[in-house]
Amino acid sequence: MLTLYQKIACIIGFSAIFLVVSSNILVNYEQTIQAKPGKDKPGKGQGKDNPGKGQGKNKNDNARDNQPKVEPKVEPKVEPNKIQVETDIYNGFAFDTDGNNVSKSFNFAAAGDFGCTSNTRKTVENMKKNDPELVLPLGDLSYQKSANCWFDMMSPLKNKIFITLGYHDVNDGQAKLDQFxxxxxxxxxxxxFDYxxxxxxxxxxxxxxxNGSDQYNFVKQDLEETTNKKDVNWIIVTSYKPFYSSPSKHTGEKELRSVYHPLFEKHGVDLVLHAHNHNYQRTYPISFNLNDGSEPIVKHNFTTDYNNHTGGTIFAIVGTGGESFYPLDGT
Incomplete structure (x- = not known):
């Protein structure tokens, strides 16, 4: 296992990462539901590091002064699906921004690689039990031609969801993509969006x-504008494919990290959440290594009390939504 990673406890249950966001700390509550013996158990979560953003961003401010706002800001090019697939449009799943009063702290749940299994159902039940204000599915939500089953399972959490699209969501046919x-x-x-x-x-x-793509230009402009906001204390990014990974089925995406990690570092991104590998991993706070992008620089090797330290971005893989776990092959 790469030395930049904290040792990960594996191997028995399915869970999502639960985070409580307040004015001066981000604390992880890792909830685990037992699965069949022999499966991986995700390791525990983490807190947050003070990114030292622009002047006026005080993490002792109240975390919920603003009403949440959603600013959808580029459509993937996918070949039309040649097979007719019966899909339903699920009304009421888009986040409801009306009447949501943001108080001093809130919690959100995040996981990816859901599928439609008994373990998926357990993950959703676990999320519901913890009553998060936001739910962030991190991609590969459905592995079928239709996402009907996933929508049905997630229905207890509707109006709280902001999705990230993964490989199977985009490349398994236009019908399912249109459904999402x-x-x-x-x-x-x-x-x-801001919450x-x-x-x-x-x-x-x-x-x-x-660099130069519509998405890059959007991300760059969005971060530049956010850095200048005095009422934003934390920046959290989701990206289905991971920038870094310990040895597992999928490696870290070299091009993604070389383009975006320096940009994230420049604008003080605190946390990046991924899926794709069906396990749980997280880094220490790290910065991009210009000499060797595959070996980032560890800024701090602590595992708690992130709000009292500055520098570095934490990257976490949370591919624990319900599909079978991938092994971590490193030592």
């Missing part, structure tokens, strides 16, 4: 993302 886009009222597959004093940026790693 229409049900969540997306103009583009990447977008951003309280937290800015969320949702990326689309299955859409063009290189």
């Amino acid at each position: 886009v229409k049900s969540f009222e997306l103009d583009k597959p990447y977008y951003s 309280g004093k937290v800015h969320f940026l949702v990326m689309a790693s299955e859409s063009p993302f290189v």
Whole structure:
């Protein structure tokens, strides 16, 4: 296992990462539901590091002064599906911004690689039990030609969901992609929104993302504008494909990290959430290594009390939504 990663406890249950966001700390509550013996158990979560953003961003401010606002801001090019698939449009799943009073703190749940299994149902039940204000599915939501089953399972959490699109959501046919886009009222597959004093940026790693692309220009402008907001204390990004990974089925995406990690570092991104690998991993706070992008620089090797330290971005893989776990092959 790469030395930049904290040792990960594996191997027995399915869970989502639960985070409580307040004015001066981000604390992880890791909830685990037992699965069959022999499966991986995700390791525990983490807190937050003070990114030292622009002047006026005080993490002792109240975290919920603002009404949440959604600013969907580029549609993936997908070949039309040649097979007719019966899909339903699910009304009421798009986040309801009306009447949501943001108080001093809030919690959100995040996980990816859901599928439609008994473990998926357990994950959803676990999320519901913890009553998060926001739910962030991190991609690969459905592995079938239709997402009907996933929508049915997630229905207890509707009106709280901001989706990230993964490989199977985009590349398994236009019918399913349209189902997600229409049900969540997306103009583009990447977008951003504010909730309280937290800015969320949702990326689309299955859409063009290189320097100069529409997505890159959107991300760059969004972060530049956010850096100048005095009422934003935290910046959290979601991207289905991981920038970094310990040895597992999928490696870290070299091009994604070389394009975006320096940009995230420049604008003080605190946390980046991924899926794709069906396990749980997280880094220490790290910065991009210009000499060797695959070996980022560890800024701090602590595992708690993130709000009292500055510098570095934390990257976490939370592919624990319900599909079978992938092994971590490193030592």
